[in-house]
Amino acid sequence: STQVQLARRPEGVPSDDVWDITSTEVAEPADGEVVVQVRYLSLDPAMRGWLNDVRSYIPPVQIGEVMRAGGTGTVVASAHPDHAVGDVVTGTVGAREYATLPGEELTTLDLDLADEPTWLGALGMPGMTAYFGLTEVGALQDGETVLVSAAAGAVGSVVAQIAKARGCRVIGVAGGPDKVAWLRELGCDEAIDYREGDLTRQVRKAAPDGVDIYFDNVGGPLLDAALANLRRGARVVLCGAISGYNAQSLPDGPKRYMSLLVFRARMEGFVVFDYEDRYPEAIAAIGSMIRDGSLVARETVLDGGVRAFPEALRGLFDGVNTGKLVLAL
Ligand code: NDP
Numbered sequence: 001s002t003q004v005q006l007a008r009r010p011e012g013v014p015s016d017d018v019w020d021i022t023s024t025e026v027a028e029p030a031d032g033e034v035v036v037q038v039r040y041l042s043l044d045p046a047m048r049g050w051l052n053d054v055r056s057y058i059p060p061v062q063i064g065e066v067m068r069a070g071g072t073g074t075v076v077a078s079a080h081p082d083h084a085v086g087d088v089v090t091g092t093v094g095a096r097e098y099a100t101l102p103g104e105e106l107t108t109l110d111l112d113l114a115d116e117p118t119w120l121g122a123l124g125m126p127g128m129t130a131y132f133g134l135t136e137v138g139a140l141q142d143g144e145t146v147l148v149s150a151a152a153g154a155v156g157s158v159v160a161q162i163a164k165a166r167g168c169r170v171i172g173v174a175g176g177p178d179k180v181a182w183l184r185e186l187g188c189d190e191a192i193d194y195r196e197g198d199l200t201r202q203v204r205k206a207a208p209d210g211v212d213i214y215f216d217n218v219g220g221p222l223l224d225a226a227l228a229n230l231r232r233g234a235r236v237v238l239c240g241a242i243s244g245y246n247a248q249s250l251p252d253g254p255k256r257y258m259s260l261l262v263f264r265a266r267m268e269g270f271v272v273f274d275y276e277d278r279y280p281e282a283i284a285a286i287g288s289m290i291r292d293g294s295l296v297a298r299e300t301v302l303d304g305g306v307r308a309f310p311e312a313l314r315g316l317f318d319g320v321n322t323g324k325l326v327l328a329l
Contacts, residue, residue, distance in 0.1 A: 001023065001024055001025070001026045001096055001097040001098035002021060002022070002023050002097050002305070002306050002307065003021070003022055003023075003024060003066050003094070003095065003096035003097070003306065004019050004020075004021055004066065004067045004095035004096065004306060004307075004309045004310070005019065005020045005021075005022060005064055005065060005066055005067065006018065006019065006020075006051065006061050006062070006063055006064065006065055006067055007019055007020040007063065007064075008063065009051060009052065009053060009063070010048075010051055012246050012247075012248055013246045013314060014048065014051060014310065014313060014314065015310075016311075018051070018310070019067070019309070019310050021306075021307055026098040026100065027100040028077070028100070029077050029078060029080075029100055030079065031079050032079060032080050032102055032103055032104070033079055033080060033100055033102055033103060034075050034078040034079065034080050034083045034089075034100070034101060034103045034106065035075070035076050035077040035078070035098060035099070035100050036073040036074065036075055036076070036089060036091075036093055036098065036099045036100075036101065036106065037073050037076045037097065037098055038072075038073040038093050038096065038097055038098065038099060038306075038329050039071070039072055039073045039074060039088075039116060039328070039329055040071055040072045040073070040116050040117055040120060040301070040326045040327065040328055040329065041069050041070070041071045041093075041095060041306070041309065041312075041326065041327045041329065042069060042070035042071060042120040042124065042125070042324070042325075042326055043069075043312050043313055043321075043325040043326065043327060044069075044070070044125070044126075044316075045240060045242045045245060045316050045317075046240070047067070047068070048245040048246065048313075048317075049245065050068055057271045057273070058273075066094040066095060066096055067094060067095040067309070068092060068094060068095075069092070069093065069094055069095045069309075070090070070091070070092055070093070070120060070124065070125060071090065071091070071092075071093035071094075071099075071120070072088065072089065072093075072109065072116040072117075072119055072120060073088070073089065073093060073099070073329075074086065074087070074088055074089075075087045075088075075089060075106075076098070079103075080102075080104075081103075082103055082104075082108075083103045083106060083108070088108070088109045088111055088116065089106040089107060089108055089109060090106065090107050090109055090116075090119050090120070090124065091105045091106040091107060092105065095306060095309045096306060097305075097306055097329055113287050113290070113291070114287075114290060117299040117301055117324065117326045118297045118299065118324075120299070120324055120326050121154050121297055121298075121299050121323060121324025122157075122286055122290065122295065122324070123283055123286060123287060123290075123297070124324075125272060126153075126154035126155045126158065126324055127154075127158050127282065127283075127286050127297075128272050128275060128279050128282050128283075129155045129239060129272040130155045130156075130158035130159040130162060131158070131162065131282035131285060131286060132270070132272060132275040132278070133155075133159070133215060133239050133270060134146075134159050134162055134163065134215060134237070135162075136270075136275070137235070137237045137268050137270045138213045138235050138237045139235060140162075140166060140168070140213060141166075141212070142166045142167045142168070143166075143167045143168060143169075144163075144168050144169070144212035144213060145168065145169045145171070145207050145209065145210070145211045145212050145213075145231070146159070146160075146163040146168045146169070146170050146171070146211065146212065146213045146214075147171045147173070147203065147206075147207065147213070147214045147215070147226055147229075148160055148163070148170070148172055148173065148214075148215040148217070149173045149194075149214075149215070149216055149217045149218040149222050149226075150173075150174065150217035150218050150240075150242060151173055151179075151183055151188065151191070152172070152174040152179035152182055152183055152322050152323070153174075153217065153321060153322075153324075154321075154323060154324035154325070155217055155239060155240075156172065156174070156217055157186065157296075157298065157323055158286065158295070159215045160172050160183065160186055160187075160188055161186055161187070161289070161295045161296065162286075162295075163213075164186070164187045164188070165289060165294050165295070169189050169207075170187070170189055170190075171188065171189065171191070171192065171203070171206045171207055171211070172186070172188040172190070172191045172192070173191075173192045173193075173194050173218075173222060174191070174192075174193065174194070175193065175194060175195050175319045176193060176195060176319070177193065178322070179191075179193075179319075179322060180192070180193050186296060189206075190206035192206060194218075194222055199221055199222050199224075199225035200224070200225040200228045200229070203225045203226060203228070203229045204228075204229055207229055209231060210229050210231035210234065211226065211229055211230060211231060211234060212233070212234055212235070213234065213235050213236075213237065214226035214227075214230070214234070214235075214236045214237065215239060216236060216237060216238055216240070216241070217239050217240045217241075217242060218240070218242050219240070219241025219242070219243050219244050219251065219254075220241070220243035220253075221243075222243075223253065223254050223256075224253055224254055224256045227254055227256035227257065227259040227260070228256050228259060230259050230260075230262075230263040230265050231263065232263050232265075233263070233264055233265065234263055234265035234266075235265065235266055235267075236260070236265065236266070236267035236268070237267075237268065237270070238267060238268060238269035239269075239270070242316070242317070246317060297323070297324075298322060298323030298324070299323050299324045299325075299326055300320065300321040300322055300323055300324070300325050300326070301326050301327075301328050302315070302320075302325070302326070302327045302328065303327075303328050304327070304328075305327075305328075305329050306327075306329055308327060309327060312325065312327045
């Protein structure tokens with residue numbers, strides 16, 4: 001089984017020499033374990049954070065360890081009563097072709113509802129993040145004005161569509177004309193290309209009365225532009241800050257944080273894993289939207305097998321994906 005191990009900690013964008021790609025025997029399943037042949041790996045911006053040796057919501061990946069990664073695949077051997085050979089499952093399988101794991105860490109997928117890549121996207125961790133970030137942390141109300149960044153990505157595209165289904169005015173922000181066009185197809189009332197600059201003015205034009213929710217996936221200058229355009233009682237949901245994940249120093253801002261005082265607004269961070277008990281509720285809600293056609297689940301599937309993992313991860317920071325980025329093995 002080919003696997004990707006962390007060889008050294010990256011500085012800036014993780015180059016190829018951050019990784020060792022090695023081969024190993026597949027371990028037989030001990031009692032309670034199963035062997036999964038991995039079919040799709042999830043590429044997540046958070047992976048960049050897991051490479052830093054700092055205290056966070058989850059321990060960093062250690063040098064020499066197989067890279068942590070979510071994925072889906074097929075059970076090829078089982079010593080667990082709930083998992084039969086041939087079942088398609090999801091879990092934290094790691095960046096490798098075969099994973100021998102405790103059966104209780106895996107969930108069987110309903111492929112009648114959606115294909116494997118969607119279970120890593122709209123029905124997976126990103127979809128859960130969109131749902132709980134928007135409804136719980138953002139306390140979404142029908143008809144509000146919602147601004148979302150990285151809106152053509154895995155989390156952002158689900159945020160935009162849930163907000164739309166709730167009768168909100170939705171402003172999506174993404175990089176480049178193709179993504180902006182797709183955001184309009186998804187029903188966004190306004191779509192902003194952040195590469196065109198002048199963000200404060202672009203947000204003001206799209207939301208002259210300000211925004212009730214800013215769902216922040218990117219941080220940086222767009223966060224300041226959003227803070228400059230809040231409505232009274234606004235909620236700024238700190239989901240991520242991808243624009244700074246490869247930075248080698250801490251950001252100066254947010255420069256406009258006093259807007260929180262002026263507009264009696266709040267800014268709150270969250271980690272999706274805290275909602276794990278409630279994933280079935282989100283899967284039911286998003287699943288029914290997929291079924292009735294009110295939510296489009298899109299993935300960008302890269303080929304190249306596990307050896308393409310280093311390049312695929314960098315792709316997130318170049319915006320190669322529309323919808324969820326996955327790597328096919
Ligand atoms: P995406 O599918 O959105 O992929 C990342 C996207 O970010 C790229 O496609 C790119 O789109 C955009 N991007 C990359 N670099 C920059 C930059 N410098 N400035 C602005 N945009 C950039 O990833 P996810 O949906 O998986 O994740 C979105 C965010 O949500 C991330 O910040 C992630 O860390 C966070 N997250 C947080 C969770 C939580 O529990 N709090 C859980 C899951 C995700 P474009 O072409 O538009 O630039």
